[in-house]
Amino acid sequence: MIDDVGHYLAMGGYAAFVWPAYGVALAVLGGLAWHSWRRYRASFEALEKLQREFRTRR
Amino acid sequence: MINRLANPARFMRSSAVALPWCGRASLAVLAVGLYLALVTAPPDYQQGESVRIMYVHVPAAWMALSIYLFIAVASGVALVSRHPLAEIAGAAAAPIGAAFTFVCLATGSLWGRPMWGAWWVWDARLTSVLVLFFLYLGYIALVNAFDEPSRGARAGSVLALVGVVNLPIIKFSVDWWNTLHQPASVMRLGGPRIDPSMLVPLLVMAAGFSLLFVTLLLLGMRAALNERKALALRLNSVPASGRVALERPVAAQSPIP
Numbered sequence A: 001m002i003d004d005v006g007h008y009l010a011m012g013g014y015a016a017f018v019w020p021a022y023g024v025a026l027a028v029l030g031g032l033a034w035h036s037w038r039r040y041r042a043s044f045e046a047l048e049k050l051q052r053e054f055r056t057r058r
Numbered sequence B: 001m002i003n004r005l006a007n008p009a010r011f012m013r014s015s016a017v018a019l020p021w022c023g024r025a026s027l028a029v030l031a032v033g034l035y036l037a038l039v040t041a042p043p044d045y046q047q048g049e050s051v052r053i054m055y056v057h058v059p060a061a062w063m064a065l066s067i068y069l070f071i072a073v074a075s076g077v078a079l080v081s082r083h084p085l086a087e088i089a090g091a092a093a094a095p096i097g098a099a100f101t102f103v104c105l106a107t108g109s110l111w112g113r114p115m116w117g118a119w120w121v122w123d124a125r126l127t128s129v130l131v132l133f134f135l136y137l138g139y140i141a142l143v144n145a146f147d148e149p150s151r152g153a154r155a156g157s158v159l160a161l162v163g164v165v166n167l168p169i170i171k172f173s174v175d176w177w178n179t180l181h182q183p184a185s186v187m188r189l190g191g192p193r194i195d196p197s198m199l200v201p202l203l204v205m206a207a208g209f210s211l212l213f214v215t216l217l218l219l220g221m222r223a224a225l226n227e228r229k230a231l232a233l234r235l236n237s238v239p240a241s242g243r244v245a246l247e248r249p250v251a252a253q254s255p256i257p
Helices: A002-013 A015-057 B008-040 B049-081 B084-116 B124-143 B149-163 B166-176 B196-237 B240-245
Strands: none
Touching (some): A002 B049, A015 B049, A015 B084, A015 B196, B008 B049, B008 B084, B008 B196, B049 B124, B049 B196, B084 B196
């Protein structure tokens, strides 16, 4: 069982290239998704805050 | 008809409904794609298990090219119609395209090392994709270099349209020049020359990346519309005497309700 997992992770000797390739893709796209989500939430919060201020001032 | 659909307020309503579904669909399709790519797809008879890099590298390359084409079309529309949604679509797509181009370059390098014996070679395909990456960075820098979003979008649009010349160079570089990079085996006349056991995972990953692009595009466009609205609101709320300090009132130019 453990041998099977080890055999799979070894990727026929190409582990040092296959896993970093998937890791880079995950890190870059995941990082972009996380950043986009943060900016998305922040844009709503900033707009709502402004609209509240705008209403109270009038 | 198109004007009605492309109304920013309408876009905010319809994209709010579409966004969660796009997000879920992209996660589901990418999960299936990763399973197919990492588990069920067979090793290549020449390249062994290293061929699994293809399932990230090739769809990322397709995304890099098609997102640039998307930005070019949006730029053309933005220059002709000055529609705020077209400007916002181009600017929101650029970081996603740059990310996919980077993934394509990095995974290609990791694939090139065991197969070609080199992390990088200055051949036509690799160099033209590197130029594409710099075009993306240049576009992003230019769009954000102006205080007024519309001016930045117009400047960026011109760059994006000029850069389109690079797309056919990338696509046909493997036919026009002698390169280490192999020629097209999926998008070629006469149909794909690749076994279904490898073609299916490739297409599922491509579908997952496309859905991810739509999700991130909607996120970025909605955020940008909010930011423009907030900017307009902030400029409008400045008292008339304070407005002298501002060089150009932006609010008057962005027709966002």
